Amino acid sequence: MNQTLGKIFSSTSSSFPKLSKLQLSSLSALSSSSYGSHPMQAASILNPSLHEVPPTAFYHPSFISDPNHLNTIWHELKTLYQHQPFIANPSLKRSIFNVHSEAQVKHCAELYFPTLYSYIQSLAPYFYKRTRDASFRTVMSLQDLEKAKTPNIIPNTIQFNHYQHVEKSGCPLHIDSRGLGPTIGMLSFGNDATMSFLLDPPSNYTIEQVQECPDELRVYLPNGSLIILADDIRYKYVHGIRNEIQKRNPNLDHAERFSVVFWYQD
Numbered sequence: 001m002n003q004t005l006g007k008i009f010s011s012t013s014s015s016f017p018k019l020s021k022l023q024l025s026s027l028s029a030l031s032s033s034s035y036g037s038h039p040m041q042a043a044s045i046l047n048p049s050l051h052e053v054p055p056t057a058f059y060h061p062s063f064i065s066d067p068n069h070l071n072t073i074w075h076e077l078k079t080l081y082q083h084q085p086f087i088a089n090p091s092l093k094r095s096i097f098n099v100h101s102e103a104q105v106k107h108c109a110e111l112y113f114p115t116l117y118s119y120i121q122s123l124a125p126y127f128y129k130r131t132r133d134a135s136f137r138t139v140m141s142l143q144d145l146e147k148a149k150t151p152n153i154i155p156n157t158i159q160f161n162h163y164q165h166v167e168k169s170g171c172p173l174h175i176d177s178r179g180l181g182p183t184i185g186m187l188s189f190g191n192d193a194t195m196s197f198l199l200d201p202p203s204n205y206t207i208e209q210v211q212e213c214p215d216e217l218r219v220y221l222p223n224g225s226l227i228i229l230a231d232d233i234r235y236k237y238v239h240g241i242r243n244e245i246q247k248r249n250p251n252l253d254h255a256e257r258f259s260v261v262f263w264y265q266d
């Protein structure tokens with residue numbers, strides 16, 4: 001979701017045909033157990049052998065743990081193709097699908113990904129609006145936000161990344177554009193991934209060079225995992241996924257992966 005990708009596809013809701021046969025499940029139908037019994041935790045389970053933990057990542061390796069919900073969401077993701085072709089980006093070797101604006105997100109969510117959206121909605125307390133005149137250094141930490149309980153912003157932009165082959169499941173190192181707001185959430189589905197973070201790398205570093213870097217942090221992103229980036233990890237670390245550490249997940253009969261990235265954009 002760097003700047004080049006962010007707005008590749010921005011359709012109006014009218015270009016999404018209604019599906020009369022789609023089974024709509026109520027957004028409130030999900031039990032609170034999968035969320036409530038797994039309170040969010042700071043990313044203390046980042047690989048402990050690797051340096052310090054970035055202070056403002058929130059991470060849950062099994063945020064969505066109910067197998068029925070995972071199956072339903074997988075189906076929702078796969079059937080997105082029926083509604084609107086994904087945009088394949090050959091240079092990144094992934095396909096993306098971007099839904100922007102509150103109205104469009106709600107519309108598409110109701111029709112196409114109600115189960116997934118209910119989880120995204122449940123994360124509203126962790127999202128907040130960008131203060132236009134604040135420099136990025138003044139952004140509150142997620143821990144402070146949690147205490148304050150002031151924000152309740154449902155992400156209004158969702159990007160779906162589809163990696164169809166495990167050997168092409170990399171994502172170059174980047175910092176997501178400032179314009180996308182202070183908090184970025186990512187849910188992972190399907191094949192496992194390992195996300196690398198690197199603080200302030202030399203600007204000419206490639207993702208391959210990161211593996212030589214002692215300060216690399218790795219976050220394991222299995223099926224149903226969540227990570228939210230804010231503050232330092234959002235603005236000072238680059239993140240990406242290295243092809244060579246991707247492996248086919250033996251627990252799944254596919255090696256595809258979807259990452260669902262969401263944020264609040266003014």
Ligand SMILES: O=C(O)CCC(=O)C(=O)O
Nearest residue numbers: 001002161171176259261
């Ligand atoms: O696929 C992923 O997990 C990461 C994607 C990402 O960082 C992005 O789209 O900005």
Ligand SMILES: [Fe+2]
Nearest residue numbers: 001174176239
């Ligand atoms: Fe990103």
